[in-house]
Amino acid sequence: MLQLACFLRRLLRRRYAFSIARPQKPQPHSLSIRDPPKGGRSRSGSCSSSSSSSNAPASPSSTWEASEEVPAAFQEILTELSRLEFEFGGVRNFNGQPRIERKVKACDFRTCYTDFEYIYLTVLGFARLQICCEEIVALNNGRKFLQNPGVQLLEQRTGMTMHADREGANHLLRSAPDVLLEAFAASRRADAAAGGVAAFFREAFDRNADPCLEGRVGRVMEYLQSRSQVPGSSSQRPPAEDLALQPLPEGSTAKAVIGEHLRVFVNECTWRWARDRGVDYDVAKKERQGEAAASEDFARLCNAGAFEATLLAKGLASDVPQRRWEVRIDDGTWSPYGAEQNEVLEMARRMNKPCCQIKIRQWVYEVDLDRMVQVNAKTRKERPVRCAEYGGSGNPPCRGGMLAHEEIQAAIRYFVEL
Numbered sequence: 001m002l003q004l005a006c007f008l009r010r011l012l013r014r015r016y017a018f019s020i021a022r023p024q025k026p027q028p029h030s031l032s033i034r035d036p037p038k039g040g041r042s043r044s045g046s047c048s049s050s051s052s053s054s055n056a057p058a059s060p061s062s063t064w065e066a067s068e069e070v071p072a073a074f075q076e077i078l079t080e081l082s083r084l085e086f087e088f089g090g091v092r093n094f095n096g097q098p099r100i101e102r103k104v105k106a107c108d109f110r111t112c113y114t115d116f117e118y119i120y121l122t123v124l125g126f127a128r129l130q131i132c133c134e135e136i137v138a139l140n141n142g143r144k145f146l147q148n149p150g151v152q153l154l155e156q157r158t159g160m161t162m163h164a165d166r167e168g169a170n171h172l173l174r175s176a177p178d179v180l181l182e183a184f185a186a187s188r189r190a191d192a193a194a195g196g197v198a199a200f201f202r203e204a205f206d207r208n209a210d211p212c213l214e215g216r217v218g219r220v221m222e223y224l225q226s227r228s229q230v231p232g233s234s235s236q237r238p239p240a241e242d243l244a245l246q247p248l249p250e251g252s253t254a255k256a257v258i259g260e261h262l263r264v265f266v267n268e269c270t271w272r273w274a275r276d277r278g279v280d281y282d283v284a285k286k287e288r289q290g291e292a293a294a295s296e297d298f299a300r301l302c303n304a305g306a307f308e309a310t311l312l313a314k315g316l317a318s319d320v321p322q323r324r325w326e327v328r329i330d331d332g333t334w335s336p337y338g339a340e341q342n343e344v345l346e347m348a349r350r351m352n353k354p355c356c357q358i359k360i361r362q363w364v365y366e367v368d369l370d371r372m373v374q375v376n377a378k379t380r381k382e383r384p385v386r387c388a389e390y391g392g393s394g395n396p397p398c399r400g401g402m403l404a405h406e407e408i409q410a411a412i413r414y415f416v417e418l
Helices: 002-013 072-083 106-111 115-139 149-158 169-189 196-203 213-227 254-277 281-287 292-299 304-313 339-350 405-417
Strands: 323-328 334-336 355-360 363-368 373-376 382-389
Touching: 072 115, 072 169, 115 149, 115 169, 115 213, 115 339, 169 196, 169 213, 196 213, 254 281, 254 292, 254 304, 254 405, 304 339, 304 405, 323 339, 339 355, 339 382
Parallel strands: none
Antiparallel strands: 323 334, 323 382, 355 363, 363 373, 373 382
């Protein structure tokens, strides 16, 4: 932490200020994610897939559009996999292509399913996660399965569960689909000696391993990190731990809490900066501490004012009123944004930005904070937005704060002046 603070000293001091201002059309034979008909039988009848939580309470948000298309990037993975169907054992438990019916137990994957079925179901699950991610995140309350509607919805939609009571759960949900897509892209960039796409399916998936979301992502990450050393391939993403808050002992000081948030904030800025510049994450980490011009450019994203605005937007301050952002929908009512979109909008408001960009499922929107309208980046359709202090009805946009605003400011000053 001392090394990080020393680096930030020059970067943040000159920018530090505590004042907060104002507030495809589907192709003819495209694959699709569909809920199977109830009572479907397996092709061989040799193995039944069952859920360990069939008596769990139903998710409060369980509506699923049966005709939802598989995003094109995942469709490409499934197309490549289908060419290798017999090499990986073919289909044993389904009439036609594998489909997500329910969570499959680890013992069933090991003894009854083929590698092809396991890989296919995993890719489908990640595709569904990309589509439903924000809905799952909004319901995730950080508890274990039976008390967590977000994890229940994750299992229903993707056939996977996770340990949502651990730190970094929401980051894992949001990053998992992109990790898979990047690993597949790396396999296509690699030369023939590295095994190409077939090696990706062999090495990035293991039906004998833990089938929870963490286990499947971990396997893909291992493949991706190994390919970062192969000529012709590169890893654009930071390690998961760089973007996840680590647990702190109970009763940790304000400096320790803010210091951990600062570590993640700097890494998030580095990743964003790397993507803006079209370089690898590791390259950006070196360049941010290099020549003055690069350091100055990085400071546009990573400075004390932006850091404080981020903490307040996340709801870390217990004595700063929380804000709820809403958009007016077709029936004239106001619909609240999800936690991630609320955070982006609130941070932009606190930093006096005239506009910002948010993403909801596959849609990208521009929000004009001067005109207070949301604009669909593709169709240019506009909708009014509004922002008000959270009044206590319904779910708050984020969890309750841990520290007083004054404590947060004092801790930031400490790291700036260190």
